[in-house]
Amino acid sequence: MKYILEARDLYFTYPDGTPALKGASLAVEEGKRVAILGPNGAGKTTLFLHFNGILRPQKGKVLYAGKEVQYDRRFLKQLRREVGIVFQDPDSQLFSASVFQEVSFGPMNLGLPKEEVARLVEEAMEATEISALRDKPTHLLSYGQKKRVCLAGVLAMKPRVLICDEPTAGLDPKYARQSMELFDRLHQRGTTIILATHDVDLAYSWADYAYFMEGGKVVGEGLPQEVFRDTRLLESCNLTRPWLVEFFELLCSQKVLPEDSSPPRNREELVQLFLAV
Amino acid sequence: MLKLDCFAYTNALRRVHPGEKLAFALLSMTACLASAGPLVPLLVLALMTVAITRGARVPGHVYLKLMLVPLGFALAGVVTVAFNLGRAGSTYLFSITVHGLTISTSYADLYRAGLILAKSIGATSCLYFLTLTTPVVEVACLLRKARLPALWVELLCLIYRFIFVVMETAEKIYISQSARWGYSTLKNAYRSLGQLVSVLLVRSLHHSRALYTALLARGYDGELQVLEERFEVSRKNWAFITGTGAVLFFLGLAGRGWPF
Numbered sequence: 133m134k135y136i137l138e139a140r141d142l143y144f145t146y147p148d149g150t151p152a153l154k155g156a157s158l159a160v161e162e163g164k165r166v167a168i169l170g171p172n173g174a175g176k177t178t179l180f181l182h183f184n185g186i187l188r189p190q191k192g193k194v195l196y197a198g199k200e201v202q203y204d205r206r207f208l209k210q211l212r213r214e215v216g217i218v219f220q221d222p223d224s225q226l227f228s229a230s231v232f233q234e235v236s237f238g239p240m241n242l243g244l245p246k247e248e249v250a251r252l253v254e255e256a257m258e259a260t261e262i263s264a265l266r267d268k269p270t271h272l273l274s275y276g277q278k279k280r281v282c283l284a285g286v287l288a289m290k291p292r293v294l295i296c297d298e299p300t301a302g303l304d305p306k307y308a309r310q311s312m313e314l315f316d317r318l319h320q321r322g323t324t325i326i327l328a329t330h331d332v333d334l335a336y337s338w339a340d341y342a343y344f345m346e347g348g349k350v351v352g353e354g355l356p357q358e359v360f361r362d363t364r365l366l367e368s369c370n371l372t373r374p375w376l377v378e379f380f381e382l383l384c385s386q387k388v389l390p391e392d393s394s395p396p397r398n399r400e401e402l403v404q405l406f407l408a409v
Numbered sequence: 410m411l412k413l414d415c416f417a418y419t420n421a422l423r424r425v426h427p428g429e430k431l432a433f434a435l436l437s438m439t440a441c442l443a444s445a446g447p448l449v450p451l452l453v454l455a456l457m458t459v460a461i462t463r464g465a466r467v468p469g470h471v472y473l474k475l476m477l478v479p480l481g482f483a484l485a486g487v488v489t490v491a492f493n494l495g496r497a498g499s500t501y502l503f504s505i506t507v508h509g510l511t512i513s514t515s516y517a518d519l520y521r522a523g524l525i526l527a528k529s530i531g532a533t534s535c536l537y538f539l540t541l542t543t544p545v546v547e548v549a550c551l552l553r554k555a556r557l558p559a560l561w562v563e564l565l566c567l568i569y570r571f572i573f574v575v576m577e578t579a580e581k582i583y584i585s586q587s588a589r590w591g592y593s594t595l596k597n598a599y600r601s602l603g604q605l606v607s608v609l610l611v612r613s614l615h616h617s618r619a620l621y622t623a624l625l626a627r628g629y630d631g632e633l634q635v636l637e638e639r640f641e642v643s644r645k646n647w648a649f650i651t652g653t654g655a656v657l658f659f660l661g662l663a664g665r666g667w668p669f
Contacts, residue, residue: 181622181626184626186622186625186626205630209628209630212625212626212627212628213628216626216627217623217626219619219622219623219626221619223574223577223616224615224616224619224620224623225619225620225623226570227566227567227570227620227623227624227633228546228566228570228633228635229544229545229546229566229569229570229573230544230546230635230638232636232638233546233635233636233637233638234635236635236636237624237627237629237633237634237635238627238628239636240634240635240636241627241628241629241630241634242628246636249636250636253636266638267418267423268418269414269418269544269546270570271570271573271574271577272415272418285627286626286627289627289628
């Protein structure tokens with residue numbers, strides 16, 4: 133197994149004295165779709181900031197592609213090119229009033245020739261379906277559109293690992309679905325995707341692997357069809373079970389489904405399972 | 410101000426090279442200010458009015474309303490040029506005496522006032538042309554090309570961007586305050602406004618920190634490098650700009666006040 137990102141026993145306390153990470157450890161396999169769940173203040177965002185070297189752990193190690201992260205300019209530059217983070221609040225990420233300029237910022241920092249940058253920007257705008265917004269100023273965009281511009285700004289750097297903090301929070305169902313479809317397309321092209329989310333249904337159906345964080349630590353991990361059945365773990369993170377799991381277990385307990393059948397991952401699988409009985 | 414900003418992005422001259430628009434506005438403005446008589450300023454006003462309402466397709470009533478703002482200021486200023494206290498020599502046109510105070514005006518005074526009025530209105534119309542047709546971001550590109558220090562241009566762009574963020578935040582806070590009777594009495598209003606301002610400051614600090622983090626995450630290393638959109642350079646436009654500029658300068662300087 134090849135891990136692209138690894139956190140080993142990370143400790144981090146913010147300057148104001150808030151301990152954010154208290155021995156967090158996790159390892160993300162390359163090319164996987166990973167969901168990180170946990171209540172607000174569990175340390176998800178802080179962990180992400182460690183993954184591209186913005187924060188430096190006070191204790192513990194961060195590894196990228198098997199190499200320990202070095203905090204010198206050259207290493208960080210490369211790391212930030214390959215590990216892209218899309219933050220939750222688009223207004224604190226967008227610095228330019230022009231959509232085109234905003235998206236071009238990342239690739240320009242890579243020192244690429246202008247033609248190459250222009251190509252990457254066009255590609256990223258197309259992938260996120262914001263090409264029609266290029267002439268609009270960022271302050272006239274809707275919240276969902278701003279989120280896409282942020283995503284495009286990171287995608288334009290062609291990251292190997294894409295980290296998104298609450299990518300669907302505050303989006304209408306259509307935008308949310310489109311974002312998830314985009315993540316799937318990126319995943320098919322080999323990008324590792326890490327999502328932080330509160331949405332258990334989404335994480336359950338989408339992820340290849342799930343981590344649960346609470347109080348600055350990773351308190352649980354595993355395959356979605358296994359961990360999402362662990363009621364105690366979910367409760368400790370202030371989460372509920374996905375409706376699919378709940379419904380599946382009801383069907384099992386009512387003997388509608390055999391006890392040893394494996395839980396459905398999405399609506400279609402549930403229908404299949406039901407029709408098979 | 411917000412309306413002005415919206416037109417800058419949606420007007421019909423949006424895709425015209427910003428350099429051409431800037432040159433057009435600046436050349437016309439210089440000709441207007443350098444002119445000896447009121448003819449050129451009036452021509453510039455007419456030219457800009459056509460360029461804004463026909464060229465950029467900004468609705469006439471919007472433009473008229475915008476022009477009324479500086480017109481009010483200009484008129485108030487010009488009154489003091491047109492009228493003198495005390496009888497102004499033998500050339501005065503008329504004078505009135507109220508309670509022993511004589512106010513008079515002469516043909517020369519009126520002419521001078523009219524000239525100043527025409528020049529200021531003409532020059533303002535040029536600035537309106539620029540602001541209504543060219544987004545700030547593109548003006549910033551021109552400034553960058555003009556070799557202004559990168560720091561200034563970056564600051565300009567960041568301030569411009571965050572004016573809107575701060576305004577939006579302030580609006581949201583204001584609405585949530587007034588929904589809870591925050592502005593129901595004068596005393597409440599004072600207190601609420603005070604809180605709004607202090608919260609705004611804290612939020613802005615928070616925003617700037619978050620922005621810095623987000624920039625770092627995309628490889629920021631001290632300079633906000635961005636790719637600027639390319640615009641087609643139009644020979645036709647340049648011919649028009651230099652042509653009108655030359656005619657205006659000729660009329661204003663060589664004509665020496667002709668026909669007035």
